[in-house]
Amino acid sequence: MGRLLFIRSIEGRVLAGITMFVGMMILVGWVAINEEARMQAFVRQHTGRAIERGAELYASLCSECHGEEGYGSKDRAPGLNNPHLFGYDPVGAQTAAITNANRALVRLNKDIETLLTELTNAQNPPTDERQNAILAEIDDLEAQLEEQHALIDQAVAERETKLKSLSAAVKRGLYPLWDTIEDIPSTAENEVETFFFINGTRLTQVGWAGDLQGYVVTTLIHGRPGSANVWLSSEGMAPWSQLAGAQLRQDQIEDLAAYVLNWDKGNAWTDDDLIAVQQFGKPLADGSLPREPGPPPAGDNVNAILTFWAENEIVGSEATGGVLYSEDFGCTDCHGKGSAPDTVGTFERALNERLALPQFAGYTVEQYLVESITRPGDFIVDGFSSGLMPANFGTRMTHQQLADIVAYLMTQ
Amino acid sequence: MSILPFPSFLDDVKEKGFKKAVFEGIDDSVERLTAGLNVQDLREAFRGETASRRPNPRLTPHADGFWLHMRPSYFNRDVTGMYPSFRLGWLSSYFVFFETITGILLMLWYTPSPEIAYGDMLTILSNVPLGQLMRDMHRLGAEFMVAVVAMHMMRTWITGSYKKPRQFTWFTGLLLLVITGFLSFSGYLLPWDQLSLWAVTIGASMAEATPVVGDQVNLLLRGAPELGANGLLRFYLLHVLLLPALLFVFFGVHYYKVVIHGHSLPPQKENIGEDTAKRVPLDKRVYFIPDMLTYEMFWLGATTFIITVLCIWFYHAPLENHADPQVTPLGTTAPWYFLWIQGALKLGDKFIWGVAFPTVALGGLALLPYLDVTPSRRYAHRRVMLTIASLLISVTTILSYMGLAKFAVATSAETEIVHELTFEPAHSKVGIGRTIPFDQMISGAYTTAQIHGHEGMSANEFIAAFNAETQANGQFAQMISELQSQYVSTNQAPQRFRSIPADEAPKLMQVMEEFAHLLDAEPVELPNVWGALVITDNQAGLKRLDWIVSWDGVLIEGGQVQVDEAGEPMIVMATEDVAMLDEDGNPMMNEDGEPMMEAVPKLDADGNPTPARRIYSDHLFIHEASAYFAPGG
Structure with a gap:
């Protein structure tokens, strides 16, 4: 080593130095010409890892509502492992055939009309020869009309068969409002076609002008305004991004989107994939799902709630409360799973531990429970994070529902 | 009289001829650039000859130039060696x-x-x-x-x-x-x-x-x-x-x-208490130009070359996942x-x-x-x-x-083991569990119990017996409920263990062997342990790997496993709540009229107390394109 580093002759050092520099430049050049391939490989690898991270986020944050396998859950959240979302239109071929045939019908009718005008032109009547030619042409066009009508009938029949085979999916919300359109008289044929055109894929259904990636990312960032009105038993799609005041960073949003988009099968989607979906998306914007005005929500003024109950003789039902607790309002998604206090033992804990705290002096257990549900941020039990429990239960529950849940918890 | 209205190079050409004028011009420029060495001086220096001009032009760059003004013009031969x-x-x-x-x-x-x-x-x-x-x-x-x-x-x-x-x-x-x-x-x-x-x-x-x-x-x-x-x-x-x-x-x-x-x-080259570094005898002088200069140019080339080689083949700067304060x-x-x-x-x-x-x-x-x-x-x-x-x-x-993290940081054995198998790439190392080739991640539930030997039985027979045993004692059900709490869907949760397909998936087998080996090393903290790896399909090109450790709970106080006199860990026994009975065999009621419960040891079918079974799991997702390379690979 010493000998190597201390070449005694000047020209030896110059030569060795030049060799090293040239060697280094060759190496760097060799790296440079391979950079394109390396960078592409890195992008592939990075995309793979982004999907892995997205899968982790999905499992812990999204699978509760959208399903572990992404099929969605009934009346709660739409499936994302869902051909309809990725632009697979099971009756797309039929819709296209009918549209084409309808266009042909218009064209043919117009041609016939032109010929008839010529035939009946009094000022410049056609010659006999021309008359015969026109009549023959009209016959031909009418035959074509028949053909197109047959095509339409065939496509409609095919579509009906298809819809029947997809009845499970239709029942779960593929083609929402189909039952209101179904009985439209045939004169309104265009409306049916428009319906299928619009509802063919999720993006056309919601009138999204961008691409799917943008749709998924935007939904993750901002949530879906108005969806709490549609998903009757949940709080709707909440915003997830730090941009919208929630928890996820932008890179996490992108990881999640990468995972969701990785469900895409491209051209390989089948009707079976549609049938596997447990819940399809619902239309939001057109207000076509009117909600009957129900009883007023309970609100979050604890004393007002308790007074209202006393005045209106509202008594909770333990059994109904249990169902509301575990199903409709999804309380068991967190309570009993570690991230929130257990359901079991609620009453005893409230009575013996919470009411012993100075700030709850003079409270009843009922009062404590009502406050905990309607104003979850007012008091956080040691060892649990604040901000996890939605603060809007008071506006989502009627007085009766709240009373039912409290009654249920008093037995726990 | 100048050719141009001002003195110029052309005057030199006219006076000395073209060739001479150009050569002298170059010589002059080189001498200015090197702050004192002309072409002939440089030639002599790099040929290793002594300088022909006096005073020695090789000292001028140190005296007149900026770049070398802080470098010594000569070194003592005794400090130029390794x-x-x-x-x-x-x-x-x-x-x-x-x-x-x-x-x-x-x-x-x-x-x-x-x-x-x-x-x-x-x-x-x-x-x-x-x-x-x-x-x-x-x-x-x-x-x-x-x-x-x-x-x-x-x-x-x-x-x-x-x-x-x-x-x-x-x-x-x-x-x-x-x-x-x-x-x-x-x-x-x-x-x-x-x-x-x-x-x-x-x-x-x-x-x-x-x-x-x-x-x-x-x-x-x-x-x-x-x-x-x-x-x-x-x-x-x-x-x-x-x-x-x-x-x-x-x-x-x-x-x-x-x-x-x-x-x-x-130290041995000078007398005690003397400092002779600045008094370099003539015969020991190694001049910066040309000797040290060429040495340094060579070292510059050599060091950069070595670093380049290291960075191409042997070293890549680590980059882990995005920083997350949570x-x-x-x-x-x-x-x-x-x-x-x-x-x-x-x-x-x-x-x-x-x-x-x-x-x-x-x-x-x-x-x-x-x-x-x-x-x-x-x-x-x-x-x-x-x-x-x-x-x-x-x-x-x-x-x-x-x-180092492994020294005196109390982490429970099961967490440590699963982490050891699954940690993300860092410092050119990666958990072996991530290095299973994608096509060897064959979906199914596998257990380390199989590795521990199945004397006299085929692997399949052993697994069948193990399935029967774990289903009977509830350990399998405990594993499934652990998986479900980690968002494995009911559809995808395994029905039973299967034997490790060692022929199709040698790397999977190797990982399971490593898993078993790590578990075996903790007989005190993890008695009667078995580990499991559950591989499920998640998406096209994406698998989910759940790592499970199931063992008899041991008594831990102050982070230390309590052992009995024989050195065996003290096992925690499972209990269950049963209604208290009075002397006549009737359920006892408390003041509110509710049956009174007490915790009693849970007994198995033979009437023996059963250990409280503990379970731990962690999971990771592996995408086909992620290419987690083998350590050092």
């Missing part, structure tokens, strides 16, 4: 410039913001030609620089070169060591990945222990109680502005002092050169070991030349100082080892 300097000082300087150049190139693509920084790293790796090489070089250079500067200090200690008159040179060198450490440390944070965030969080939190000003220093450094946008910006500015500025200033002072006092000779990775450590402080912190009080100890250590080093004032630099006369030097090296090494 010994005594080992070129460590030269190497340190080399890395200062190397890091500056690669760092400036990286700056072109970097923005110090938590939103962008990590994305910039990905861009450098995915969209900047030679970006990865540049990043690897900068990172490797930084690690080398810390090591080289530290070794330079130890060398100075060992040869006693800090002694009079070089006390202040030593002190500035020590400052440079500290600055180098902080430069490297501040650069650590910039990629904004998990590795950097947590290493720096640990490092910066040491400052917290300083009495009175600790919190303020920490706040000043981080810009907020937690590392965030302000902290990143501050570390960036420290890294690219303040610390380099300090480094260059003290580098100048340090080298100036080195030249003023001369390079210290090997997720503390298991086994976080400070950068290796601060590990000794982390190790010291495990000895006790945060202030004493985290602040006072390093301060005293560095203070002691700074004062070394003033404490050790004996005149002799001979090794034989410096036994005490050499002993202290070797003690320092040993203690630092031991403390650094103690700084």
Whole structure:
């Protein structure tokens, strides 16, 4: 080593130095010409890892509502492992055939009309020869009309068969409002076609002008305004991004989107994939799902709630409360799973531990429970994070529902 | 009379002829550029001949030129060999410039913001030609620089070169060591990945222990109680502005002092108490031009070549997942050169070991030349100082080892084992569980029980028996409910274990063997343990791997497993609530009229108490394209 580093002759050092520099430049050049391939490989690898991270986020944050396998859950959240979302239109071929045939019908009718005008032109009547030619042409066009009508009938029949085979999916919300359109008289044929055109894929259904990636990312960032009105038993799609005041960073949003988009099968989607979906998306914007005005929500003024109950003789039902607790309002998604206090033992804990705290002096257990549900941020039990429990239960529950849940918890 | 209205080159041509005029013009330009050497001088120098002109033109660049004004014009032959300097000082300087150049190139693509920084790293790796090489070089250079500067200090200690008159040179060198450490440390944070965030969080939190000003220093450094946008910006500015500025200033002072006092000779080459570095006999002079110049050009080429080779084939700068203040990775450590402080912190009080100890250590080093004032630099006369030097090296090494995550950090065995199998790539290592080739991740549930041997039975028969056993004693059901709590869908949860397809998936088999091996090593903490790996399909090209550990609960107090007299761990027995009965066999009621319950040992079918079975799981997702390479591969 010493000998190597201390070449005694000047020209030896110059030569060795030049060799090293040239060697280094060759190496760097060799790296440079391979950079394109390396960078592409890195992008592939990075995309793979982004999907892995997205899968982790999905499992812990999204699978509760959208399903572990992404099929969605009934009346709660739409499936994302869902051909309809990725632009697979099971009756797309039929819709296209009918549209084409309808266009042909218009064209043919117009041609016939032109010929008839010529035939009946009094000022410049056609010659006999021309008359015969026109009549023959009209016959031909009418035959074509028949053909197109047959095509339409065939496509409609095919579509009906298809819809029947997809009845499970239709029942779960593929083609929402189909039952209101179904009985439209045939004169309104265009409306049916428009319906299928619009509802063919999720993006056309919601009138999204961008691409799917943008749709998924935007939904993750901002949530879906108005969806709490549609998903009757949940709080709707909440915003997830730090941009919208929630928890996820932008890179996490992108990881999640990468995972969701990785469900895409491209051209390989089948009707079976549609049938596997447990819940399809619902239309939001057109207000076509009117909600009957129900009883007023309970609100979050604890004393007002308790007074209202006393005045209106509202008594909770333990059994109904249990169902509301575990199903409709999804309380068991967190309570009993570690991230929130257990359901079991609620009453005893409230009575013996919470009411012993100075700030709850003079409270009843009922009062404590009502406050905990309607104003979850007012008091956080040691060892649990604040901000996890939605603060809007008071506006989502009627007085009766709240009373039912409290009654249920008093037995726990 | 000029040809042009002013004197010009053409006049020379007219006077001397074209050839002569051109040659003289070139000669003149070269002499100006080199500040004193004309073409003939250079030719002679590089041919190794003596200079033909007098006075020696090879000294002029040192006297007249800027670039060489601080370099000595000649060296003592005794300091140009490998010994005594080992070129460590030269190497340190080399890395200062190397890091500056690669760092400036990286700056072109970097923005110090938590939103962008990590994305910039990905861009450098995915969209900047030679970006990865540049990043690897900068990172490797930084690690080398810390090591080289530290070794330079130890060398100075060992040869006693800090002694009079070089006390202040030593002190500035020590400052440079500290600055180098902080430069490297501040650069650590910039990629904004998990590795950097947590290493720096640990490092910066040491400052917290300083009495009175600790919190303020920490706040000043981080810009907020937690590392965030302000902290990143501050570390960036420290890294690219303040610390380099300090480094260059003290580098100048340090080298100036080195030249003023001369390079210290090997101890045995001069008389005790003498310093003859500046009195170089004529026969020992090695001139900078041409000898040292060509040496240095050669070393420059050689060192850069070696680093290039290392960065192409042997070293890639780590980049973990995006920094996440919410997720503390298991086994976080400070950068290796601060590990000794982390190790010291495990000895006790945060202030004493985290602040006072390093301060005293560095203070002691700074004062070394003033404490050790004996005149002799001979090794034989410096036994005490050499002993202290070797003690320092040993203690630092031991403390650094103690700084490692595996030393005296109480993590439960099951967590440790699963982490060992699944950790993300870091420092060219990756959990073996991630290295199973994608096509060998065959969906199904596998257990380490199979590895432990199935004497007299085929693997399939053994697994069938194991299935029957675990289904009967509820361990399988416990595993399924654990999986479901981790969001494995009911559809995908396995029905039963299957034997490991060793032929189709040798790597899977190897991983399961490793898993079993790790579990076996913990007989006290994990009695009657079995591990399981459940592989499920998640998406096209994406698998989910759930790692499960199931064992008999043991009594743990103060982080220690309690053992009985025979050294066997004390097993916790399962209990169940049953209604209390009075003497007549009727359920007893409390005041509210509810049946009274008591916890009794849970018995199996034979009436024996059953151990409380514990279960632990963790999971990871593996995508086909992720390409987690085998360690070192």
